[in-house]
Amino acid sequence: MQSTGKLSEKKYDVVVVGGGIIGLASAYAAVKKGLSVALVEREAQNKDASVRNFGFITVSGQKRGAHWQRARYTRDVWADIAPKAGIDIEHSGLHMLIQRPEAMDVAEAFLKTPMGADCQLLSQAEIAKQAPYLHQGLGVLYSPHELRVESKTAIGKLATWLQHAHGVDFYNQTSVQLVTLPKVYTSRGTLTAEHCVVCPGADLYSLYPETLAQAQAKLCTLNMLRVMPKQAFTLNAAVMSDLSFARYDGFAQLPEAKGLISLLDKVQAAERQAGVHLIVVQSADGSLIIGDSHDYSDRELPFRDVRIDELIINECQRVLNIGDMDVVQHWLGVYPSGDDVVFKAAPEKGVVVGSVTGGTGASTGFAFGEELIDLVLESKQ
Template sequence: MNNIEKYDLVVIGGGVLGSFHAYHAINKGLKVALIEKNKILQGATVRNFGQVVPSGMNTKWQTFGRESLKIYKEIQSKFDISVRQEGSVYIASNEEEVKLLHELKKINQANNYTSELWTKEKTINNYAGINEAYVKESLFFPDEVLVEPRVMISKLHAYLQTKGLALFSGKTVVRNESVGECVKVFTADGMVVTAEKVIICNGSDFENLYPELFSESELIISKLQMMATKPQPLNYKMKGAILTGLSIRRYEAFSECPSFKKIKEKESSESLEKKWGVHILFKQAVDGSVIIGDSHEYASVKEKESLGFDLNMNIDQFIIEEAKKIFYLPNYAIQDRWYGMYSQCKESDIYLKTIDKNIHIVTGIGGKGMTGSAGFSKENINSIFNF
């Protein structure tokens, strides 16, 4: 076996949650190794929109998300990780959604988080091709950013390596063994790494290493479908993240609005958007394509296979039909379709479990990963290492 030098921390899982745990540990002066089972990431981190939108989170996670914004921008000022500050907008399509926007605006003011209510006219002027009949008002968040997920995570790894990170990709961890005050981490190819502490930030690694605990956990699996159009004409530009009426009716931030509960009670439980968990998002990627989505289907960890491994084309068609009611894109031809899966908790907002004092499982962050991981990881590293 190859015995590797000792680290203060080994992070298992190279997605956004694991990578930002490594980032904050390195910033605290710790010697860190990151072990990722795939040579090229394949999980939830690279299968999402790449929007960093604290505006959509409840008060607790908005705090983490706002810290994340600062961290993304700080890294971008030193090393290009594809961050674009173009803002996010929520577009209301009826008076109920307008009411929620105004209520969220008041919550934002109380939290000192900048947002701007835009009239119908201002919204139309800022977004070419938007259906004027759809728009009533909108709420704009100028500080929010976009990233290109696959580019961002690989560049973040490169940046961390310049700061001293030992990155081991394409290595599957098969066992953790507590030895006194340390943990030995064994990989399938015979590598052995010793660390003061281990943090497991990937649901599949959690399942492989501790299958019984995983099976008994409160985790559920969400499957999301998204797609990308072919590149739009060079003169067509769509700025920022665009979230629409169904997003207003879904995102956690709006659940804190006084009118939210009564508005939700009036919604049809038989609708396709309810059945498939659809809300319509738009984002233009750097290649000119427009990413459109998404859907949410759920299953317990014991029944995750029921979600299937194929794309449901009925869901995709429904998303496209709804998207066309909102934006007249020059090109709706689809060049790519994909799905992603992530874990989240039934009751808690994130899954945290400590094994043998020095092995920490941190997963189940759900759809908050790209936005909340950087800020949450900072607090969690401080907690684990008693900083």
């Protein structure tokens, strides 16, 4: 990966700012249109939300309508490019353990919507076969759509593939400080471009702060853990719980979710106040990433509250019957959370600023990257 070499003097069709999943997806959308692309990333490689996430490419549960469609499309792009970029799909599908009648109401209502097509409630025999490690519940909602990639390596592999297979020039350890097209001023000199797409993730202040302020975004800090079960076992699909029915828009915005939400606000008040719900995914070494929590603030929170980790571990134990586990890693992650699930704007001709403001960039990024490239090309006309 090019990082400290001399900046090219050529005129690019597009300079993309930010090497997270949204910047990479935008670069991919641009090269698919035959455009020449440079991508500028402040760090040696992304170290933010795009590598701190679960790598959980989720369709079921995404907000009904355009965002759910983004997720369907993005999932298909991941399935197409993962083998080309050398990215393993660790597992696919989703099991949502239903532990309360109110959650069953939500699952049944979801199945009646267009989003429920191809999803199903599993029979007891199917649960015993597909997910024997789940505790006994009232049922399991199965969604076939989901994929899981190991983000901490997938993001680097995606960048390498875009460089070698699609000719994207990468300038890492390089910060973009000002854009006045055709000039893009960086900490290492000037690039020249017809268009610029700014994908700054949670950095709402360095470039186009007034435009990004329109997203009305707070910064959401999440607790995440990697645990190693003491006894080896294989997860056949991602796992979520009743708390997720009350949290993910595609379920929680159904009228039938009201009963579950008010029940959980009483019986799992600590989890609800900390924004805790459960996602469990597995890595190739058998470890599990479990999370998460949601703390909204006007700034990135520096300190991790271990009591929230306990809430996540307890929820995991209530859902998975896998015995003892060691916590081997914990970390915080941050994403911008706005009025809407995405934010995009063209502050001037040839420049677009975009951010996924609903915490779903791995799941919706390839569709959103195409929207950003379409918008920046339109903004020049």
